[in-house]
Amino acid sequence: xxxxxxxxxxxxxxxxxxxxxxxxxxxxxxxxxxxxxxxxxxxxxxxxxxxxxxxxxxxxxxxxxxxxxxxxxxxxxxxxxxxxxxxxxxxxxxxxxxxxxxxxxxxxxxxxxxxxxxxxxxxxxxxxxxxxxxxxxxxxxxxxxxxxxxxxxxxxxx
Amino acid sequence: xxxxxxxxxxxxxxxxxxxxxxxxxxxxxxxxxxxxxxxxxxxxxxxxxxxxxxxxxxxxxxxxxxxxxxxxxxxxxxxxxxxxxxxxxxxxxxxxxxxxxxxxxxxxxxxxxxxxxxxxxxxxxxxxxxxxxxxxxxxxxxxx
Numbered sequence: 104x105x106x107x108x109x110x111x112x113x114x115x116x117x118x119x120x121x122x123x124x125x126x127x128x129x130x131x132x133x134x135x136x137x138x139x140x141x142x143x144x145x146x147x148x149x150x151x152x153x154x155x156x157x158x159x160x161x162x163x164x165x166x167x168x169x170x171x172x173x174x175x176x177x178x179x180x181x182x183x184x185x186x187x188x189x190x191x192x193x194x195x196x197x198x199x200x201x202x203x204x205x206x207x208x209x210x211x212x213x214x215x216x217x218x219x220x221x222x223x224x225x226x227x228x229x230x231x232x233x234x235x236x237x238x239x240x241x242x243x244x245x246x247x248x249x250x251x252x253x254x255x256x257x258x259x260x261x
Numbered sequence: 262x263x264x265x266x267x268x269x270x271x272x273x274x275x276x277x278x279x280x281x282x283x284x285x286x287x288x289x290x291x292x293x294x295x296x297x298x299x300x301x302x303x304x305x306x307x308x309x310x311x312x313x314x315x316x317x318x319x320x321x322x323x324x325x326x327x328x329x330x331x332x333x334x335x336x337x338x339x340x341x342x343x344x345x346x347x348x349x350x351x352x353x354x355x356x357x358x359x360x361x362x363x364x365x366x367x368x369x370x371x372x373x374x375x376x377x378x379x380x381x382x383x384x385x386x387x388x389x390x391x392x393x394x395x396x397x398x399x400x401x402x403x404x405x
Contacts, residue, residue: 154285161286167278167330168314171307198287200302203310208302216293221301221385233385245382
Protein backbone atom coordinates (compact mmCIF):
# COMPACT_ATOMS: atom_id res chain seq x y z
CA UNK A 104 0.00 0.00 0.00
CA UNK A 105 1.29 3.42 -0.90
CA UNK A 106 2.16 5.83 1.85
CA UNK A 107 -0.18 8.67 0.98
CA UNK A 108 0.72 10.60 4.14
CA UNK A 109 4.32 10.71 3.07
CA UNK A 110 3.31 11.73 -0.44
CA UNK A 111 1.18 14.61 0.76
CA UNK A 112 3.92 15.74 3.16
CA UNK A 113 6.39 15.80 0.27
CA UNK A 114 3.93 17.74 -1.85
CA UNK A 115 3.23 20.22 0.94
CA UNK A 116 6.93 20.77 1.53
CA UNK A 117 7.45 21.30 -2.19
CA UNK A 118 4.59 23.78 -2.52
CA UNK A 119 5.73 25.79 0.52
CA UNK A 120 9.33 26.00 -0.59
CA UNK A 121 8.78 26.68 -4.25
CA UNK A 122 6.58 28.64 -6.56
CA UNK A 123 6.80 30.56 -9.76
CA UNK A 124 8.37 33.95 -9.41
CA UNK A 125 5.96 36.76 -10.17
CA UNK A 126 8.71 39.34 -10.31
CA UNK A 127 10.95 40.18 -13.21
CA UNK A 128 14.35 38.62 -12.91
CA UNK A 129 17.68 38.50 -14.59
CA UNK A 130 18.57 35.34 -16.40
CA UNK A 131 22.03 34.16 -17.16
CA UNK A 132 21.98 35.79 -20.57
CA UNK A 133 21.16 39.21 -19.21
CA UNK A 134 17.49 39.30 -20.15
CA UNK A 135 14.69 40.24 -17.80
CA UNK A 136 11.76 37.90 -17.86
CA UNK A 137 8.31 37.83 -16.39
CA UNK A 138 6.07 34.82 -16.64
CA UNK A 139 2.86 36.06 -18.20
CA UNK A 140 -0.06 34.59 -16.32
CA UNK A 141 -3.19 33.16 -17.86
CA UNK A 142 -6.57 34.37 -16.57
CA UNK A 143 -7.49 30.75 -16.02
CA UNK A 144 -5.45 27.55 -15.96
CA UNK A 145 -4.78 26.18 -19.44
CA UNK A 146 -7.49 23.90 -20.74
CA UNK A 147 -5.05 21.00 -20.87
CA UNK A 148 -4.39 21.03 -17.15
CA UNK A 149 -7.27 18.82 -15.98
CA UNK A 150 -6.46 16.11 -18.50
CA UNK A 151 -2.80 16.21 -17.53
CA UNK A 152 -3.58 15.97 -13.83
CA UNK A 153 -5.83 13.00 -14.48
CA UNK A 154 -3.13 11.37 -16.60
CA UNK A 155 -0.48 11.81 -13.92
CA UNK A 156 -2.80 10.29 -11.34
CA UNK A 157 -3.33 7.26 -13.56
CA UNK A 158 0.41 6.57 -13.67
CA UNK A 159 -0.05 5.23 -10.16
CA UNK A 160 -1.79 2.21 -11.64
CA UNK A 161 1.28 0.98 -13.51
CA UNK A 162 2.44 -2.38 -12.22
CA UNK A 163 5.96 -3.54 -11.61
CA UNK A 164 7.73 -4.45 -14.88
CA UNK A 165 5.43 -2.24 -16.96
CA UNK A 166 8.22 -1.87 -19.55
CA UNK A 167 9.10 -5.62 -19.56
CA UNK A 168 12.66 -4.69 -18.49
CA UNK A 169 11.94 -4.54 -14.76
CA UNK A 170 10.59 -0.99 -14.33
CA UNK A 171 9.37 0.08 -10.91
CA UNK A 172 5.81 1.27 -10.17
CA UNK A 173 5.47 5.05 -9.97
CA UNK A 174 5.82 6.35 -6.43
CA UNK A 175 3.08 8.48 -4.86
CA UNK A 176 5.48 11.29 -3.86
CA UNK A 177 6.53 11.84 -7.46
CA UNK A 178 2.90 11.90 -8.58
CA UNK A 179 1.93 14.52 -6.00
CA UNK A 180 4.84 16.83 -6.83
CA UNK A 181 4.18 16.40 -10.56
CA UNK A 182 0.57 17.48 -10.08
CA UNK A 183 1.69 20.60 -8.23
CA UNK A 184 4.11 21.44 -11.00
CA UNK A 185 1.50 20.99 -13.69
CA UNK A 186 -0.86 23.28 -11.80
CA UNK A 187 1.89 25.92 -11.68
CA UNK A 188 2.82 25.59 -15.35
CA UNK A 189 -0.83 25.63 -16.45
CA UNK A 190 -1.01 29.22 -15.17
CA UNK A 191 1.81 30.44 -17.39
CA UNK A 192 1.17 31.70 -20.89
CA UNK A 193 3.30 29.92 -23.44
CA UNK A 194 3.66 26.62 -21.65
CA UNK A 195 1.91 23.85 -23.54
CA UNK A 196 0.57 20.49 -22.52
CA UNK A 197 3.38 18.12 -21.49
CA UNK A 198 3.78 14.57 -22.68
CA UNK A 199 3.20 12.40 -19.64
CA UNK A 200 5.21 9.28 -19.03
CA UNK A 201 6.91 7.28 -16.32
CA UNK A 202 10.57 6.52 -15.88
CA UNK A 203 11.71 2.96 -15.13
CA UNK A 204 12.98 4.27 -11.80
CA UNK A 205 9.36 4.84 -10.80
CA UNK A 206 9.10 8.60 -11.24
CA UNK A 207 6.79 10.80 -13.27
CA UNK A 208 8.47 11.98 -16.46
CA UNK A 209 7.18 15.04 -18.30
CA UNK A 210 8.45 16.30 -21.62
CA UNK A 211 7.76 19.08 -24.04
CA UNK A 212 8.78 19.16 -27.66
CA UNK A 213 8.61 22.29 -29.75
CA UNK A 214 6.60 22.08 -32.95
CA UNK A 215 9.57 21.94 -35.28
CA UNK A 216 10.91 18.91 -33.34
CA UNK A 217 14.34 20.45 -32.92
CA UNK A 218 13.96 21.32 -29.24
CA UNK A 219 12.91 19.11 -26.37
CA UNK A 220 12.84 19.36 -22.60
CA UNK A 221 12.67 16.23 -20.46
CA UNK A 222 11.84 16.45 -16.79
CA UNK A 223 11.90 13.66 -14.22
CA UNK A 224 10.25 14.41 -10.90
CA UNK A 225 12.07 12.69 -8.06
CA UNK A 226 10.25 11.64 -4.88
CA UNK A 227 12.03 14.29 -2.78
CA UNK A 228 10.77 17.08 -5.04
CA UNK A 229 13.99 17.48 -7.02
CA UNK A 230 13.59 18.03 -10.74
CA UNK A 231 16.05 16.34 -13.08
CA UNK A 232 15.99 18.08 -16.45
CA UNK A 233 17.59 17.81 -19.86
CA UNK A 234 17.11 20.46 -22.53
CA UNK A 235 18.16 19.72 -26.09
CA UNK A 236 18.30 22.19 -28.97
CA UNK A 237 19.48 20.56 -32.19
CA UNK A 238 19.69 23.89 -34.00
CA UNK A 239 21.68 25.54 -31.24
CA UNK A 240 23.57 22.79 -29.40
CA UNK A 241 25.32 25.44 -27.33
CA UNK A 242 21.99 25.96 -25.58
CA UNK A 243 21.81 22.32 -24.42
CA UNK A 244 21.76 21.98 -20.66
CA UNK A 245 20.95 19.43 -18.01
CA UNK A 246 20.99 19.17 -14.27
CA UNK A 247 18.94 18.85 -11.12
CA UNK A 248 17.05 21.65 -9.40
CA UNK A 249 14.30 22.29 -6.91
CA UNK A 250 13.37 25.56 -8.60
CA UNK A 251 10.44 25.36 -11.04
CA UNK A 252 11.33 28.86 -12.29
CA UNK A 253 14.29 27.39 -14.13
CA UNK A 254 12.05 24.89 -15.89
CA UNK A 255 9.44 27.55 -16.69
CA UNK A 256 12.17 29.76 -18.11
CA UNK A 257 13.35 26.97 -20.42
CA UNK A 258 9.78 26.29 -21.50
CA UNK A 259 9.05 29.90 -22.38
CA UNK A 260 12.26 30.45 -24.34
CA UNK A 261 11.72 31.67 -27.84
CA UNK B 262 25.99 -14.26 -19.14
CA UNK B 263 28.98 -14.02 -21.47
CA UNK B 264 29.95 -10.57 -22.61
CA UNK B 265 31.81 -9.41 -25.69
CA UNK B 266 31.71 -6.32 -27.87
CA UNK B 267 33.77 -7.89 -30.62
CA UNK B 268 32.11 -8.40 -33.96
CA UNK B 269 29.24 -5.98 -33.49
CA UNK B 270 29.34 -3.91 -36.63
CA UNK B 271 28.33 -0.26 -36.60
CA UNK B 272 25.66 -0.94 -39.22
CA UNK B 273 23.89 -3.60 -37.14
CA UNK B 274 20.30 -2.97 -36.14
CA UNK B 275 19.32 -3.08 -32.47
CA UNK B 276 15.80 -3.61 -31.15
CA UNK B 277 14.03 -2.74 -27.92
CA UNK B 278 10.45 -3.33 -26.81
CA UNK B 279 8.25 -0.30 -26.11
CA UNK B 280 5.04 -0.53 -24.05
CA UNK B 281 1.67 0.55 -25.47
CA UNK B 282 1.20 4.31 -25.60
CA UNK B 283 -1.78 6.30 -24.32
CA UNK B 284 -2.56 9.96 -23.77
CA UNK B 285 -1.74 9.66 -20.09
CA UNK B 286 1.29 7.49 -20.69
CA UNK B 287 3.26 8.40 -23.78
CA UNK B 288 5.85 5.86 -24.84
CA UNK B 289 6.12 6.95 -28.47
CA UNK B 290 6.01 10.32 -30.22
CA UNK B 291 6.30 11.70 -33.73
CA UNK B 292 9.69 11.87 -35.37
CA UNK B 293 10.71 15.07 -37.06
CA UNK B 294 10.72 13.53 -40.52
CA UNK B 295 8.40 10.57 -40.56
CA UNK B 296 6.91 7.89 -38.41
CA UNK B 297 7.32 7.58 -34.66
CA UNK B 298 10.12 7.15 -32.17
CA UNK B 299 10.47 6.01 -28.57
CA UNK B 300 10.26 8.65 -25.84
CA UNK B 301 13.25 9.27 -23.60
CA UNK B 302 11.56 7.62 -20.63
CA UNK B 303 11.43 4.20 -22.23
CA UNK B 304 15.10 4.45 -23.21
CA UNK B 305 16.06 5.01 -19.56
CA UNK B 306 17.04 2.66 -16.77
CA UNK B 307 16.24 2.22 -13.09
CA UNK B 308 18.66 3.79 -10.60
CA UNK B 309 19.90 0.33 -9.62
CA UNK B 310 20.33 -0.88 -13.18
CA UNK B 311 23.74 -0.94 -14.81
CA UNK B 312 22.79 -1.24 -18.46
CA UNK B 313 20.07 -0.59 -21.00
CA UNK B 314 18.90 -3.83 -22.58
CA UNK B 315 18.40 -4.26 -26.30
CA UNK B 316 18.65 -7.07 -28.85
CA UNK B 317 20.50 -7.66 -32.10
CA UNK B 318 18.33 -8.13 -35.16
CA UNK B 319 21.10 -10.41 -36.35
CA UNK B 320 19.90 -12.97 -33.80
CA UNK B 321 16.25 -12.24 -33.01
CA UNK B 322 13.26 -10.85 -34.87
CA UNK B 323 10.96 -8.11 -33.56
CA UNK B 324 8.17 -10.68 -33.44
CA UNK B 325 10.34 -12.90 -31.24
CA UNK B 326 10.73 -10.02 -28.77
CA UNK B 327 6.99 -9.46 -28.67
CA UNK B 328 6.23 -13.16 -28.28
CA UNK B 329 8.71 -13.31 -25.41
CA UNK B 330 6.37 -11.04 -23.41
CA UNK B 331 4.14 -14.07 -22.82
CA UNK B 332 6.93 -15.48 -20.64
CA UNK B 333 6.26 -12.61 -18.24
CA UNK B 334 2.51 -13.07 -18.51
CA UNK B 335 2.16 -9.95 -20.65
CA UNK B 336 -0.12 -9.84 -23.69
CA UNK B 337 1.92 -8.28 -26.52
CA UNK B 338 -1.15 -6.61 -28.04
CA UNK B 339 -0.40 -2.92 -28.52
CA UNK B 340 3.31 -3.21 -27.79
CA UNK B 341 5.87 -1.72 -30.16
CA UNK B 342 9.45 -2.44 -31.10
CA UNK B 343 11.87 0.37 -31.82
CA UNK B 344 15.02 0.08 -33.87
CA UNK B 345 18.29 1.97 -33.80
CA UNK B 346 21.83 1.34 -34.97
CA UNK B 347 24.99 0.31 -33.19
CA UNK B 348 26.55 3.46 -34.65
CA UNK B 349 23.87 5.55 -32.88
CA UNK B 350 24.99 4.05 -29.58
CA UNK B 351 28.70 4.54 -30.18
CA UNK B 352 28.21 8.06 -31.53
CA UNK B 353 26.95 9.03 -28.07
CA UNK B 354 30.10 7.68 -26.45
CA UNK B 355 28.32 4.61 -25.14
CA UNK B 356 29.51 1.02 -25.28
CA UNK B 357 27.63 -2.04 -26.32
CA UNK B 358 28.33 -5.59 -25.20
CA UNK B 359 26.84 -8.81 -26.49
CA UNK B 360 25.32 -10.44 -23.42
CA UNK B 361 23.23 -13.40 -24.59
CA UNK B 362 20.73 -14.82 -22.15
CA UNK B 363 18.76 -18.05 -22.14
CA UNK B 364 15.64 -16.16 -23.11
CA UNK B 365 17.20 -13.72 -25.56
CA UNK B 366 20.00 -15.03 -27.79
CA UNK B 367 20.49 -11.51 -29.17
CA UNK B 368 20.61 -9.68 -25.85
CA UNK B 369 22.98 -6.71 -25.64
CA UNK B 370 23.86 -4.33 -22.82
CA UNK B 371 24.45 -0.63 -23.40
CA UNK B 372 26.66 1.06 -20.82
CA UNK B 373 28.79 4.14 -20.43
CA UNK B 374 32.40 4.02 -21.53
CA UNK B 375 34.44 1.52 -19.55
CA UNK B 376 31.39 -0.56 -18.74
CA UNK B 377 30.12 1.98 -16.21
CA UNK B 378 26.40 2.32 -15.54
CA UNK B 379 24.28 3.54 -18.44
CA UNK B 380 23.89 7.30 -18.03
CA UNK B 381 20.24 8.30 -18.28
CA UNK B 382 21.24 11.72 -19.52
CA UNK B 383 22.01 10.04 -22.85
CA UNK B 384 18.49 8.59 -23.09
CA UNK B 385 17.09 11.71 -24.71
CA UNK B 386 19.59 11.68 -27.57
CA UNK B 387 19.37 7.92 -28.04
CA UNK B 388 15.57 8.05 -28.09
CA UNK B 389 15.64 10.63 -30.87
CA UNK B 390 17.61 8.19 -33.00
CA UNK B 391 15.08 5.40 -32.64
CA UNK B 392 12.25 4.56 -35.00
CA UNK B 393 9.16 2.54 -34.15
CA UNK B 394 8.78 -0.39 -36.51
CA UNK B 395 5.56 -0.60 -38.48
CA UNK B 396 3.35 -3.67 -38.20
CA UNK B 397 4.54 -4.73 -41.66
CA UNK B 398 8.17 -4.48 -40.60
CA UNK B 399 7.48 -6.52 -37.49
CA UNK B 400 5.88 -9.20 -39.63
CA UNK B 401 8.62 -9.16 -42.26
CA UNK B 402 11.88 -8.61 -40.41
CA UNK B 403 13.80 -11.72 -39.52
CA UNK B 404 17.29 -12.24 -38.14
CA UNK B 405 19.84 -10.98 -40.66
